[in-house]
Amino acid sequence: MENTMRQWLEIVLAVCLMMAGLHGVARAELPALTTASVPASEATLTYMNRDVVVFRASLAGVTPEKRVKRAERRLADHERTGDTEVVGQVPIAISTQQGIGITLNDTFLFTLLPEDRDPEDGRPLSALADGVVVALKDALAARHAQADPANLIKGLLFAGLALAAIALAVLLLMRLRHWLAIRLQRQVLHRLEANMPWLSYLAQVLERLVQILVALVCIALGYLWVTYALAQFPLTRPFGDQLGNFLLGLLGNMAMGVVRALPDLITLAIILLxxxxxxxxxxxxxDAVQExxxxxxxxxxxxxGATRRLVNIAIWALGITFAYPHIPGSQSDVFKGLSVLFGFMLTLGSAGVVNQLMSGMTLVYSRALRKGDLVQIGETMGVVEEVGTLSTRVLNLYNEVITIPNSVVMSNQIRNYSRQEEGQGVMVGCKVTIGYDTPWRQVEAMLLNAAKGTPGLxxxxxxxxxxxxxxxxxxxYELMVTLADTKARPFVLTRLHAEVQDEFNRYGVQIMSPNFRGQPDGGAVVVPQEDWYKAPAAPPSRPVIPE
Incomplete structure (x- = not known):
């Protein structure tokens, strides 16, 4: 039974030392009596991990460190005897030094000198001696309690129950995280059916946030369990108290920080509103202007749209400018360093972006393009889907979406076939080249007949x-016609070309561009006057008299 309890005690002591080292609260190693020097001129006597007294002066040439070692030996000798413990005080006079001696039963432990007091502590030496007696009695009582197997069993039982409760809480947190993940997936699948694909990315972000929050809660529960478990054993109770005080101090500092930041937070809220x-x-x-x-x-x-975005950017920029001094931590060196880094990165990467932005603004305010216009930019023809801040999107005849940077748009010639659609309309041409042996009146009549048979004009x-x-x-020759719907331009031109071919075939006229190396055998390539009005051309109502 004693070996088992000793093993448990060693485990608990190891955990104590680990946590104390993490928070800087352990001053020395076990077993029960240790010494730690705070600067070179001071030495602290500790017993059962409790500070008893700090020696700051030398006594008859004995340094504070040696005074601590002497007290340790005397306490260790008394511990081996196992006598009852009565702590007392006696006045001491050594040479010219006056002090108070601390005794344990009939054993003299150490002497307190006036120079051992804290320079900032104005209490008399007797008050310091009273405090040392209380601390020593507390340490001796802890030693007796630690040696009692019942206290060890009780501490192990409470620590085990607390660990079981923590494990149950962690299990419930894991189940809650799994339930939230399933709910998010169902919501995403439901919203995706409603054409909201961006929710999948938001769901991933929320899931990661839930995981981080659960992990933080688990770490906090583990910290609380270690604090509680250390407080169950007299030997490690000081470490548990220090961990608890650290947590309470941290929460207190955070709460005070929030309280101190309340005026700035209220100001930020007002600026935001x-x-x-x-x-x-x-x-x-x-919206009223657009309607x-x-x-x-x-x-x-x-x-x-562009003006609204610019005005909103200006308003938010002014709001951020006014709010910046009230942001908690804005005056810290870290915040200033991040601001400088962000500005440096923005300066390096903004050259191309600014060029695109200025080109986009020029496009918008010149009103060269608007959504739904049929345009030709360079060699790209299509319907404008969006004139963005950095690029313009065009849907071409093949149902392909082509994204063109605004700087490229501005550097090319833009042909807008839709801008005059609401007025006189947009005209398109159909060119043919016919030889001089075909009467021009006949060609003109055939082209006009082809236009009459073409729908969409x-x-x-x-x-x-x-x-x-x-x-x-x-x-x-060029036949000029006006489109009824500019977006149907390619299809109307296709039908017009077909009508022109049918009309010329109907009257036996070849659509070709003749070339001659010599004079044709038939003589001059001219049209006799009697053929001037070949069908489908019609002579005018008044006969033409040749001069």
Whole structure:
């Protein structure tokens, strides 16, 4: 039985020393009597891990360290005798030094000198002696209690019960974490069906936060158990008290920090509320402008979104500027260092970003593009899906989304086929080159007939035919038509080209660009006057008289 209790005692003592070393509370090694020097001129006498007295002066040439060692030997001799313990005080006079001697039964332990008092302690030497007597009696009582097997069994039982309670709490926490994870997964799957895929990332973040919180709670429970278990044994009770005092002091400091920070936190809350109220007011104003209920000079529907973002950024920047001095810890060196590091990183990486931002602002405020416009940027043609801060997205004919950096957009020519759609409409051309032997009136009539048979074109303004160039071997004609829907441009042009081919085939006219190396055998390539109005061309109501 004694061997088992001794083994348990050794385990508990090892835990005590480990925790005491972590918090800087252990001053020496076991067994029961140890010494630790606080600076070189001081030495502390400890017994049963309890401070008894601090020697600060030499006595008849004996240093404080040697005085401690003498007291240790005398206490150890008394411990071996096992006599009853009566602690007393006697006045001492050694040479010119006056002091008070501390005795244990009939054994003289050590002497207290006036110089042993703390320089900041104004109490008389007798008060110091009374405190030393109380501390020594407490240590001796702890030694007797530690030697009682009943106290050891009681401490082990309470520590075991506390450990079982902690284990049960940890098990419940793990089950709670598992239940929360399942709930989050169900919510994510439900929301994903509602087209909210970003919730999966939020669920992962929340799950990690729950894991961290559970781990912190488990560590706190373990700390409380160690504190409680150390307090169950007289030998290790000082370590438990120090761990508990450390925790209480930490919580007290945190609470006092919160109390001291309350004025700043209230100020931060007020600034946040004012900033949010301003942003809400700005949002309501710009929503009214976008809906057409309010008109502001120089502000258009296309620029409302960008202007609102800029104004919100300015408001929040001012709010952060006013709130920065009131953020707890903002004046610390760590906070200042992070601010400098963030500014340095922003300076290094902002060159390209600023270029894209300025290009995006130029695009927005020049109103060159807007959502839903059919545009051609460089070699990319498609419908604008979004004009963003850094890039522009275009959906092309193949249903591909093409992202173009705003700086690239600004460096290319932009053709907007939708901007004039609400007015006169957007015109497109169909070019053909026909030889000089085909009457131009016939070509013009065939092109106009092809336009009439093409759906998706406006009648106003009516189609027209231009002779763009008189080349060496052929005439270049261009049929100009107006689209009813600019987004259907590729399909309308395809149908128009088909109608032109059918019309020319119907009248036997070849669509080609002839080239000659010499004069044709038939003579000059001209159209006789009688063929000027070949079908489908029609002569005018008044005959043309040649000069």
């Amino acid at each position: 004012i900033t949010r109220a301003l942003t809400q007011s700005v949002k309501a104003l710009f 057409g209920r309010v008109q502001l000079p120089g502000l258009y529907r296309e620029t409302v 406006r009648n106003t303004p009516p189609p027209c035919v231009l002779q763009r160039a008189l080349s060496d071997f052929y005439v270049e």
